Amino acid sequence: MKSSQNTTIECGVCGRSLPHRRMLSCSMVRPQLAAVLDKEHPQWQRTGWICLDDLAAARRRHIEGLLVSERGELSALDRSVLDSMSRNETLARNIEDSFGDARSFGDRVADKVAQFGGSWGFIITFSGLLVVWMAFNVLAATIWQFDPYPFILLNLLLSSLAAFQAPIIMMSQRRQEEKDRARSENDYRVNLKAELEIRHLHEKIDHLLMRQWERLTEIQQIQLELMEDIANERRRK
Ligand SMILES: [Zn+2]
Structure with missing residues (x-):
């Protein structure tokens, strides 16, 4: 047994000489692949x-x-799928993990600000703050009023806040878009690979079935010949 494994x-x-376990009989090669090799x-x-x-x-x-005949040209994504298929690698990856690790401090702050800025918590807190500010500057004694009606300081603060909030939210949105794009690219790659692997399995099963039929008819032929031989012998006796 050992010697048969070691033979090359x-x-x-x-034209390379390789161990038995790294070789396959050419009769096992599917007709589709055999056509490629023939060419x-x-x-x-x-x-x-x-x-x-x-x-x-x-x-x-x-x-x-197959892909070229269907689409005309291969994209970088198609090529990455082909590479992963020929290397027998898994392609699916969790986008959340890879994007979570790659976030810089600025990105994390932008995400937090955008998250808080777009919540009911922010609206309620901010409305409360505005009401308190305006009420104090209307109702308090004149010497205590730091921003009397029409609240010029409050206006300045609000416009500064809006000026900073918009770009921070845009940063967060841009990152979200990048994440969405990476996710859809990953989905496309996984789907394409699954589709190609299933097609590959179909071809393999078809080939196996065909071979099995060939073998069965061969065995049947041999059995028929044997039975004929037995019948002839009996007749002679
Ligand atoms: Zn070879």
Whole structure:
């Protein structure tokens, strides 16, 4: 058993001699991939062996060909999906985690300000503050009034607040947009990969079924021949 694992076989595509476990019989290669290999490696024989690296490369080119024929051109996202498929990597990632870690101090402050500025808590607190300010400056004794009617200081404070709040909220919104874009790109990649993997599995299952039928008819043929032989022998007796 051990010796069969250690024996090396020559790959019919790249010509390298590799261990048995890294090779696959060419008869197991799906017709779609065999067509790709036929086109790119005319010296390739469908009866020999092929290494798993060449098979993965052929699979990548097959899928690339499918995508190009459907869309005309591949985007950077499509290429990243193809790369992850050929490297057997998982593609799904949590956008919340990667964006949460990458936030700078300024980003975190902008998020907090935008979060508070867009809440009922802010509206109620601010309304209370305005009412207290105006009531005090109308009702208090004249010497205590620091901003008498028509509240010029309050106006200045409000316009300064608005001037700072708008860009802070815009910063937070821009970050949110970036996050949304990253999330939709991630969704697209995961969906495309799942679609391609399912198609790949379909082709594999079709191929397996076909091979199984071929084997079954072969076995049936052998059984028929054996039965004929037995019948002939009996007749002779
Ligand atoms: Zn090879």
